Amino acid sequence: MNQAEIRQAARQFAQQEIPFDLARRVDEEDVYPEALVRKFGQTGLWGINIAEKYGGMGGRSVDAMPVYEELSRRLPVLAWLIGNIMLYGNDIIGANGSGDQKKRFLPELAEGNLRFSFALTEPDAGSDAANISTRAVFQDGAYTITGSKMFITGAGVSDYVVTLTRTAPSRYQGITAFVVPANSPGYSASPLKKLGYHGSNTCAVHYEAVRVLPQDILGGEPGLNRGWQHMTSLLNSERLALSACALGIGQASLDETIASCKELYRFSHPNARYQSVMHAIAEMATELEAARRLAYHAAWLVGQDVECLKETSMAKMFTTETAKKIALRGIELLGIEGGLLASNLQRYLRDVLVLTIGGGTSQIQKNIIARQLGLETK
Ligand SMILES: Cc1cc2nc3c(=O)[nH]c(=O)nc-3n(C[C@H](O)[C@H](O)[C@H](O)COP(=O)(O)OP(=O)(O)OC[C@H]3O[C@@H](n4cnc5c(N)ncnc54)[C@H](O)[C@@H]3O)c2cc1C
Structure with missing residues (x-):
C-alpha cells in the first residue's frame, strides 16, 4: 500500500467502526477498548513497519503516521494504543531484537496477535529518564528484576513489557532492556485515573523479584547494558x-x-x-x-x-x-x-x-x- 492507500484504509476504519457515541463511551467508561484494537486487524495495517520476510509490509515507522492521524480524528486513545504496539513491539524488536526474538514476535505482531508495552518511566525518572533505579541482578543463570515503573501505557493488558532496568552503575551504559512476559510471577500493573486518554490502561507497575533469562534481554546477551541505545534509536x-x-x-x-x-x-x-x-x-x-x-x-x-x-x-x-x-x-x-x-x-x-x-x-x-x-x- 502507498501512503494515500494507508490513509484511506485508516480513515475508512475510523469512520465505519468508531461512531462518535462509541468514542464518547470509551472516554466515559475509561476501559481499554480491546474490541476496537482487535478489529483494527481488519485493515491489514498492523505490519506497516515490519519487514516483509516476517509477514509485514516492509515500511518504516513514519509510514504509519497517517494511521495515527486518522484514528486520532475519532478516538485519540486508539491511535495511542496502536502506536504503542507498533513502536514498542514492531519497531523496537525489528531494530534491536535478536534473531530469535524477531522470528518469535514479528510474525505475531504483523497479525495483530500480541500486545507490547514499554516501561521506562519511574516515580523518580520521568524527564530525567536515565535516572532509573529498577534493577536486574544476575544470579544462578537468571536475572531478577525488582522495582517500580509509572505511567506505563497498556501495561495491564499487554503480553510483553519491554522493561528498562539498571544492570550497572554507569548512567547511560548501565541500562538493559528486557522483554518481560506480563504473566511472570511478581509482575503486577494497576491502572491510573488521569485527565485524558481514557482507556489507555496507563499503569503503575511493580516488579517483585521477576525472574527473566539472559535470552530475554532485548537483542539477546549482546544487548546487555545497551538499553539506552535501544531506546534512543x-x-x-x-x-x-x-x-x-x-x-x-x-x-x-x-x-x-x-x-x-x-x-x-x-x-x-x-x-x-x-x-x-x-x-x-x-x-x-x-x-x-x-x-x-x-x-x-x-x-x-x-x-x-x-x-x-x-x-x-x-x-x-x-x-x-x-x-x-x-x-x-x-x-x-x-x-x-x-x-x-x-x-x-x-x-x-x-x-x-x-x-x-x-x-x-x-x-x-x-x-x-x-x-x-x-x-x-x-
Ligand atoms: C498518558 C501517558 C502515557 C505514558 N506512557 C508511558 C509509557 O508507556 N512508558 C513510559 O515509560 N512512560 C510513559 N509515560 C511517561 C512520560 O514519558 C513522562 O510523563 C514524561 O517523560 C514526563 O515525565 P514526568 O511526567 O515524570 O514529569 P517530570 O519529569 O516530573 O517533569 C515535571 C515538570 O518539570 C518539567 N521539567 C523536568 N525537567 C526539566 C528540565 N530539565 N528543563 C525544563 N523543564 C523540566 C517538565 O517539563 C514538567 O513540566 C506516559 C505519560 C503519559 C502522560
Whole structure:
C-alpha cells in the first residue's frame, strides 16, 4: 500500500467502526477498548513497519503516521494504543531484537496477535529518564528484576513489557532492556485515573523479584547494558508518531469547531458569520497546516536517513501545542456548548493536554532544540 492507500484504509476504519457515541463511551467508561484494537486487524495495517520476510509490509515507522492521524480524528486513545504496539513491539524488536526474538514476535505482531508495552518511566525518572533505579541482578543463570515503573501505557493488558532496568552503575551504559512476559510471577500493573486518554490502561507497575533469562534481554546477551541505545534509536519515530496523533486531534477540533459554529445561533446569526469567529478559525486552520508541514517534513528527513533530532523535537512540541491551542480556542468560540461533557471538543482538549507530556514534555523538547542550536541546558 502507498501512503494515500494507508490513509484511506485508516480513515475508512475510523469512520465505519468508531461512531462518535462509541468514542464518547470509551472516554466515559475509561476501559481499554480491546474490541476496537482487535478489529483494527481488519485493515491489514498492523505490519506497516515490519519487514516483509516476517509477514509485514516492509515500511518504516513514519509510514504509519497517517494511521495515527486518522484514528486520532475519532478516538485519540486508539491511535495511542496502536502506536504503542507498533513502536514498542514492531519497531523496537525489528531494530534491536535478536534473531530469535524477531522470528518469535514479528510474525505475531504483523497479525495483530500480541500486545507490547514499554516501561521506562519511574516515580523518580520521568524527564530525567536515565535516572532509573529498577534493577536486574544476575544470579544462578537468571536475572531478577525488582522495582517500580509509572505511567506505563497498556501495561495491564499487554503480553510483553519491554522493561528498562539498571544492570550497572554507569548512567547511560548501565541500562538493559528486557522483554518481560506480563504473566511472570511478581509482575503486577494497576491502572491510573488521569485527565485524558481514557482507556489507555496507563499503569503503575511493580516488579517483585521477576525472574527473566539472559535470552530475554532485548537483542539477546549482546544487548546487555545497551538499553539506552535501544531506546534512543526510537526517539525520532516516537516523536513523529505523537506528532501525527496531535495533528489528528487538531483536525478533529477544527472540524468540530467549524460545524458547531455554523449551527450555533447568537443574536439571530450563526456564530460562524461573525468576523472575529471567522478570523479565529482561519488562524487555527493556518497553524494546523504549518504544524502538518513541519511534522511531515521531519518524517521525510527520517526517510532520507538524515540526522533530524532538532526537527522531530520541533514537530512534537509544535504539533501538540498547536492542537492544544486549537481545541481550547474551539471551546472558547462555542461558549459552554464546547465545554459540556457531551461535546467532543472537551475530550480532545483533555487528550491533547496529556499528549504534550507523554514522550517528552514540551519543555524537554525545547531543551533538545536549544542544545541542537548550540546552547547549554540543564
Ligand atoms: C498518558 C501517558 C502515557 C505514558 N506512557 C508511558 C509509557 O508507556 N512508558 C513510559 O515509560 N512512560 C510513559 N509515560 C511517561 C512520560 O514519558 C513522562 O510523563 C514524561 O517523560 C514526563 O515525565 P514526568 O511526567 O515524570 O514529569 P517530570 O519529569 O516530573 O517533569 C515535571 C515538570 O518539570 C518539567 N521539567 C523536568 N525537567 C526539566 C528540565 N530539565 N528543563 C525544563 N523543564 C523540566 C517538565 O517539563 C514538567 O513540566 C506516559 C505519560 C503519559 C502522560
